[in-house]
Amino acid sequence: VAQGLVSQQEHDTARIAHRTAQAALDASRRRFAQAEREAEQAEAEVRARQLAVEQARRRTEETDAAVREAEAQQAQVPVKEAGAGRAAAALEQAGADLAAAELQLAKTRIRAPVDGVVSKKTVEPGQLVQPGQPLMAVVPLHGVWVVANFKETQLTRLRPGQRATVRVDTFPDRVFHGTVESISAGTGARFSLLPPENATGNWVKVVQRVPVKIVLDDRHSNPHLLRPGMSASVTVDLR
Structure with missing residues (x-):
């Protein structure tokens, strides 16, 4: 097997691991549902026993047999309550097993x-x-924007929130509309990997450019039209 490739055995092992995780998840779900049904049944039995005790107590004045039956029913209440507690604990454990199985299954996929x-x-x-x-x-796919490098002399009246139109060289006859979202805190040259340094003492004034972010309207944010790195010309309405 070449370096960096997965053998057929490793591929089969990964597939078996995925199927095992899926089977464990399905089994946990069944156990969870069974535990939930048992818990509900136990709670129903507790309520039924308590009702029977109350009814038997009301009949104690009629017959001694009813008294003995009521005592027997009363004795069963703690047993049923203990069973309900065990069923609730089993339900909680089944829920934890289900969550663990879902986590293991999620780890077999890359998203x-x-x-x-x-x-x-x-x-x-x-x-x-x-x-x-x-x-x-x-x-x-969502939230397409354009970064326009305006001259520093063009920023006097430029403000966030102003409307803008954008044209790209790929679609010269199509106009995209957007809004100025932000103006960079520094020029592009200042934040470049190698900012200009005046080491000789000679200074020549060069008009700097400042990045301005323009977010296109949703109806123009078509990912199948615009691509990162395309050249564009931007016009901002300063009114």
């Missing part, structure tokens, strides 16, 4: 944290993965 489109995949079918290993990059 993405968000809904989206896979944009980069780093694994192949049959490859062995480790906990914490990145498997793929997922681009969320």
Whole structure:
């Protein structure tokens, strides 16, 4: 077996483990349902015994036999209460077993944290993965936005909440509408990996650009049209 691949035996073992977890979950559910029925039956028997005791006590004035029957019924009440307590404990244990079985079953599946489109995949079918290993990059389907780098001289009247229109080179005849959500606290050059440093003492004024985040309206947030990294031109209504 090549390094990083899973053998057929390991694949079968994983499949058997999944089936075993599913079977354990089903068995726990059946035990939980049985324990619940037994608990309800025990509680019903307790109520019936208590009712019988009360009825027998009312008949004590009529006959001595009724008195003896009432005493017998009274003696059965603690026994039935103890049985109800055991049934309740069994029900609680069955619930814990069910939760554990569901957890084990959930661990046999890998789920993405968000809904989206896979944009980069780093694994192949049959490859062995480790906990914490990145498997793929997922681009969320909802909440599409554009980052526009405006000149610092264009920010005088720019405010969050202003409406904006966006055009992308891929769809030149289509206009997307959105709203200015935020303006970066610093220029793009200041937060770059290698910010400019004036080590020679010579200073040349260069107009800096500031990132501005524009969130597109929901009706324009079509993940099948826009992709991360596309070039776009943005116009903000300053009125």
